[in-house]
Each structure stands twice: as structure tokens, then as C-alpha cells.
Amino acid sequence: MAKGVNKVFLLGNVGKDPEIRATAGGMNVASFSLATAERAKGADGQWTDKTEWHNIVCFQRTAEVVRDYVKKGTQVLIEGKIQTRSWDDKTSGEKKYKTEILCNELTLLGGGAGRGGEGGSSYSGGSSYSKPAATNYDQRTPASQPDYADQGITDDDIPF
Amino acid sequence: MAKGVNKVFLLGNVGKDPEIRATAGGMNVASFSLATAERAKGADGQWTDKTEWHNIVCFQRTAEVVRDYVKKGTQVLIEGKIQTRSWDDKTSGEKKYKTEILCNELTLLGGGAGRGGEGGSSYSGGSSYSKPAATNYDQRTPASQPDYADQGITDDDIPF
């Protein structure tokens, strides 16, 4: 049977503190937006930074790592796959689409405002930060994960 | 200045014959949908194929390769980056989003219904196909590419 490849690597900074939820089945889910910046030469020949925003979704153990270590500003490296969900908007009746990156592996990189349990969104530095390790959390996407409907999850339960 | 990584690898089959257009500035643009299939175990424990569809956009020389060699069914390997465009829908006034893969490199893989200039969507095989080469087209995304407005392109000109 034909199989393909659907693989994404993103390195960027988290835009807001992540949202943590649990599915009806008790699986942890974390979601956050990630900014990847690139230098791009505009039509006027000037170099500017262009930021692309991505919707990241993490599951299970990776979701717990996100809950415990990832904050607004944290720099992370994401490996995952692309998934686009579609639904009919209840108000307008229009078809809507949302593209998300389902994260398989998350590597924490030192830096940014976030990182660790300082209890706030700003990082004050210090010697405890002198050797910022990269820590890599590997989590295969759960096989049944895209099939939220089958798990009896209501709209409000859908974690992203 | 902060820079990030935004990289995608997709291997799959083209869903329909590509659309080829040119920008007001004369740059060739090709767009097509790509299906990446994966085996996924459903909530019922059964293995099924789950297909994800991606909107691919190619520029310049890669767009010409697409025009000449890619058809419905062609199997390709894509390297690119994710970009989400947003706009306000003129009818409903709602914010809409479209996520696309801007292709940097395209590798043709032998197989599928498409491939080559037979003038149709079905491939009849033959000796000329006995050693289906992978051919790799490398095309850096043009720096000014996301900035369609600056090029005086009207809505109808926007090729994707």
C-alpha cells in the first residue's frame, strides 16, 4: 500500500504561553503558536524579517514537557507533520480550514523569555543558565489522534 | 537578528493536473495539490490509509518543470517551507487562511498515472520507462515572492 512522507522541521520562538488540555480519553494535549523568522529581501530590495506563524499541537509526554518547560518566548525545535482540518462554520456555513503541525519531537533550546519554572514569563538569567542544554522529547503521534470524533469529544473538548 | 528554520519534506502523488500561471512580473508559478498517504491505526484498531492534502506552489524554473513533467498522479518529493496567507473574505467578511508549501526543490519519482508528455492522464509504460530516474529540480524561493501586492498583481492574477 502506498505510503508517503509528511515531515516538518521548525525552529522558532513560542508566541504565547501554551494551552494545555486533555481529551475525553485522558490524553494530554498542548497547543501553541510558533514564530519562525527569516530574512527576506523585499520588492524594494531591503532586507526585512518576515515571520511565519505555525499552530503546533503536542500529545502525551511531549504535552507534559510543554506544560512544564515551554512558555511565551521559549525557543524550540519541532519535528512533526502537517495536518489540515476542515469543518463547516456554524454561523456562516462556510467551509473553514486550519493547518496544524502535529509534533513528534520537541527540542528545548536555551534562550528567550520563557524556559523553566521561574513562575513568570520573563527570564532573568544568571549562572544557572550558563550551559543551556538542548533537551529533546520524542513522541510519536498517537495513531488514533486525528480521529477526535471517534473518541466522543465534543466541540468544547477539542483541544485546538 | 533572530532567524529560524521552516522546512518541509513531502513525498506523495499529485491530485490533479497542475495549474500554471504567470505573475504580472512574468514569473512562472505552478500550483497543485499533493496527497501524502500514511497508514494509521484508527480508533477501532483497524489499519487504514489516511491521506493528507497539501497545496504546493512552485516558482520560476521549478514551475516550468511542473508544467512539462508533472500531471495528475505523478509521484514527487518536495522540499519547501510552510506559508499561511490570510485575507478578509469579500462576501462574508470573515478572516480566511490558506496554508501552502512553497517549493524549493522538486524531485520527480517514476510512477503513477502521470509523468511525461503522453498528452493524457494515464501512463502506458514501455521501454522508455524502464529506468525511471529521479530528477531533482532545485529552486530557491524568490525573495520577493510573498509580496504579491508589490508586483501589481490583482486578485485574479494571484496564481494560488
Place this chain on the structure above:
Amino acid sequence: MAKGVNKVFLLGNVGKDPEIRATAGGMNVASFSLATAERAKGADGQWTDKTEWHNIVCFQRTAEVVRDYVKKGTQVLIEGKIQTRSWDDKTSGEKKYKTEILCNELTLLGGGAGRGGEGGSSYSGGSSYSKPAATNYDQRTPASQPDYADQGITDDDIPF
């Protein structure tokens, strides 16, 4: 402690029929060389094909897929990681190195001389080849895999 990323993607053709062995612990191991070709412009300005050869090692279920479906000429897509082993050459006493790609995922692509049970190393084509599927075998590298010595494997048992 710090963790990193060590990830490789290779698309190419298999150079010779793979070697299949088993470790003392009964784990299947397959090894083969893979050629990745690229068009390179030489110092004389001429375009030539430059071929790079890689040593691929597959384990467990992926090794069985290699045994059953991969031959000289088969086109495959490999995802894996780089590992360099070193040893002291018994004859010369010199330090030697061998770099290998430990394969996590192998995707069979239609094409090349190999593919499937024709019982020989040359592929004769025909209608049986009209729809070459890509099939993707996912195999996480076994955690204990690099530690051959611990498994009581002698030199001659080492499968690569």
C-alpha cells in the same frame, strides 16, 4: 543533559543486493550501499553527475523488508542517523573509521533494476510495474543497537 539532533534523508539507488545477517541476539540486520547522485558543475564549468555512496544499516522489521523487497538498483528513501564506528586495524594497527547511516524509516520507490521477487538482479519491466507504489517502513533504531559488544557478538558476527 544536552540532547541533539542527528537526522539524515537519502534518496537514491541500491548499489548491490543487500546483505542480511542476524545478531547473536537474533535481531535481523540488513546492510547495503546506497548511491545518491547529484548534478554538479565541475571546475571546467561542465555539468556532470557526482555520485556519493552511503553505508546503510537496517534493523528488525525494516531489515526484513529489505530482505524481501530491496535489491541492486531499487530506489529507496531513507530516514536515519549518522554513526561512525572506529576500531584499531589488527594488521596495520591503525585507527580506522566507518561511517554508516542507521535507518529508521525506509520508503520503497518504484523503479530501478531491483524491486520485488523476480529472482534476479535485473528488472525486465512490463505491466506488473505499471503502478509502482511507495511503501514506507518505519522502524525506530533499537535503543541497544550501537552496543554490539554487549551482545556477545564476535567480529565475524558484526553485520556491517
Place this chain on the structure above:
Amino acid sequence: MAKGVNKVFLLGNVGKDPEIRATAGGMNVASFSLATAERAKGADGQWTDKTEWHNIVCFQRTAEVVRDYVKKGTQVLIEGKIQTRSWDDKTSGEKKYKTEILCNELTLLGGGAGRGGEGGSSYSGGSSYSKPAATNYDQRTPASQPDYADQGITDDDIPF
């Protein structure tokens, strides 16, 4: 003619201060070793860190970035390709191999002992480091780069 894919992503820390050289043709070349660590479960069931070392080679502008910003301990993300060179050892007459990663893109990540012009190999921290940016240097491998012999480079000139 067939073309392939040969792509590597490495995230790790630089083992020693890089070596900087220039080819006979005046091209800057930087080389350094990079450690990628991974948590691996040993045969005894214990989790230990396993470090893999890679030989990285950078060219032109990327080599200059390495010269100016990369030191022992710097954490970097590398995108490149694998190349194995072979030669006959003059003393022993044996065939020798060296596998290197030719770097196309280098992203500096905040952290580690290195980073920036503090004039030493140890990092003393401080407020100037409070927001370690990731900076990404893109450098296509020069087309003529593998062909050292054609450039009249002697053995001692070979920069890696």
C-alpha cells in the same frame, strides 16, 4: 539522469575552536567537529548519553560566520550533505576514508561556552547574552567544491 537527495540536519555543540583556512583559489573554509548527544538505553537497561561526533566543513560566507561567531562549545544547527573522501595512505598504503558534512546552512543557537567575541573559549555570561538569538547563515555548497585537485591545491592546502 537520476538525481537523488542527500540531506543532513545536526543540532549539537562544537567540540573545539574551528580551524579556518583558505583554498589556493582564495575560498574560505572552516572545519570543526560537532557533538550530537542522544539519550540511549544501554544493554543494561540504563539510560546514558551517547555522543556522536561529526566533521563539519563550511565554505565562503558561512566559513566567515564560523570564524567570527563559532567557538568550542557553541550550539549550532547544521543543514548539509554527507560526503566521504577516500585516499591511499602514504605510509601504510591503505585505503582510508573520511566522512564529512558539507554545510549549506548554519544557524547559531544561544548557549554553550562559545559564542561571540569574548576573546576566549569560556563564556562568562552577562546581560549582553540575555536574549540569545538564533541566526541563520545560508550558503549553498559551491558547485566546484569537491574537486580540490582541479584547483591546484596541495595536500597541505586541503583544509580538512
Place this chain on the structure above:
DNA sequence: TTTT
């Protein structure tokens, strides 16, 4: 909408 692809592919097997």
C-alpha cells in the same frame, strides 16, 4: 483530487 492522488496512489496501492
Place this chain on the structure above:
DNA sequence: TTTT
């Protein structure tokens, strides 16, 4: 909404 991030980061520099």
C-alpha cells in the same frame, strides 16, 4: 503573539 515570538525573537533580535
